[in-house]
Amino acid sequence: MSTLEIRDLHVSVETPEGAKQILRGVDLSVSSGQTHAIMGPNGSGKSTLAYSIAGHPKYEVTSGEVLLDGEDVLAMTVDERARAGLFLAMQYPVEVAGVTVSNFLRTAKTAIDGKAPALRQWVGDVRTAMENLRMDPVFAERNVNEGFSGGEKKRHEILQMELLSPKFAVLDETDSGLDVDALRVVSEGVNRVKSTTDVGVLLITHYTRILNYITPDFVHVFVDGRVAEQGGPELAERLEAEGYDRYLVGSN
């Protein structure tokens, strides 16, 4: 049983006009096995939260804490965070020329586990995970994200989540840009990891439709760099009906 705690997190980015504050005191606590949906309008700071947890150098934490089982995540390097059990499925996965998916996955697995996986078992695991995500086996020999469609990139992110089995996974708009079939395949992938491991999930989304496939335990409405309201799954239904307007009135 693990917990990921975010306490009063303030984050800014450097812009040509000076530092710009984006997160304004985020409080959030996720335990193993739980799924928290974070829903908010574009520009509310959802990706900033995701990147800050992962340690992207562009985002500067000005105050607050992120703790994984009491350990100071903010003091860890990007790769240390991943090895500590954090995973980020990115909204815009990055191309890496000349590095094949299979090489990338094996290298990541080796890094996360601290030792090379047993080859037979590993090859089988990769094949099964790819089949489950309806990924053509040829993807293994393609370069990471190079020429992948939007949907293929998202499947590839969830493939990594399955194979690396993190303690906590932050999924940043994994649903955006997916058609209904792809959305189902990707959601099934997330649900598989949820059912076979004790992963805690931070499901970031703009729309409610992915919540028809992945049931959240908690819903947090994210507006203007902080959590504006939280509740159970019923809150998502209300957002579905009313949109974000209610929260935007009066915020700047």
Added chain:
Amino acid sequence: MSTTTTETTDNTGLSTDHSRAVADGAHTHGQGTVPEKSRGDRATSFALADFPLPTGREEDWRFSPVGRFQGLFGGVLTGVAPQVEITGDPAVTIERVGHDDPRLGAAGAPGDRLAATAWESFAEALVITVPSNHVMTGETLVTITGTDTPPAAQHILIVAESLSEGVVVLDHRGSAELAQTVEIQVEDGASLRVVSVQDWDAGAVHASSHRAVIGRDATLRHVVITLGGDVVRITPEAAFTAPGGEVEMNGLYFADAGQHQEHRLFVDHAVPNCRSRVTYKGALQGDGAHSVWIGDVLIRKEAEGTDTYELNRNLVLTDGARADSVPNLEIETGEIEGAGHASATGRFDDEQLFYLRSRGIPEAAARRLVVRGFFAEMISKIGVQSVQDRLLAAIDAELDIVMGQLIGTDDLDEADVIAAVESGVVK
């Protein structure tokens, strides 16, 4: 990724020159000289006296540190040429011949001062011949070892006789100040691969003129790999003598602090229906690391049906390194298959690094993946396994220079991750 890219595809009778397309600081194009009207107008001669001492302002010297070539500029060179050792297919004939051998010089006259110096200075030439119709097993490996003797010249002629197939590797090691000529003749229907590896020790100064002629339906695959030495300037030139020829010129370089690595290519399309592909890729790191790539392609009036593409990409890993890149395509006929070029110089991509590290891969291993990935396609084109393996090891050693201090910061078994990176490279 902060990348400077120029990309053009032409099928008009226009010349494109990017010598004034200045972008970020890592990618500049030199200044202050008047370019020649056409690359085809450049004077060539076998006589050293026809080439005045370069000052650094000439079109073909403007990117070079002329001061560092002083040892080779003095006139005729009298030092002892680097040692040569040859192994490989016994059916390939090896001869040592005098300056007056009629086969020498057939691939064209020198195009610059150092090429003329090399021509006037050599005492004995090495001639390597793949006999007509012979298909080589393995490669002929020519190991050239410098032993720090006074400035010297060397002449090598490689002939692939008609319908033969072969591979010749020139492997430069040790240290030398060397003005060299490599003549390459690919006769009708022959297919030849020449790989020149510059893996010199520190201190070496190497100027080499590669002059190739390619016959009817013949193919030359020319590979240049420059890693070591202080100053290396290679000028590969390829000319087609009959229709149906094909040349692929690939290069790969890795410049460290203080190293100057210059590759000036010239592909001369003077006959119809020939094809050329030029691809050079380089990485640079450290203060004063400097690479120069010049890609001149001339499609003359007679060269209808030409198909050409040239590309140079540079990856600047640290501050203080500089890559100059000038593709120059001149087209004198409208009747071509295709012609294009691209040049891009980019800095190390932090987003790539973040992506890999967010999967637990330590920084040193992540950088290794990115740089190996950058070179991967080029390495697979070398076509000689032993050279490919050595190159990968050399790239890793280069990366260790700057990465050394980053390794071992936590309890992770870095060796395992590195091994994983390694097991996935180009097969």
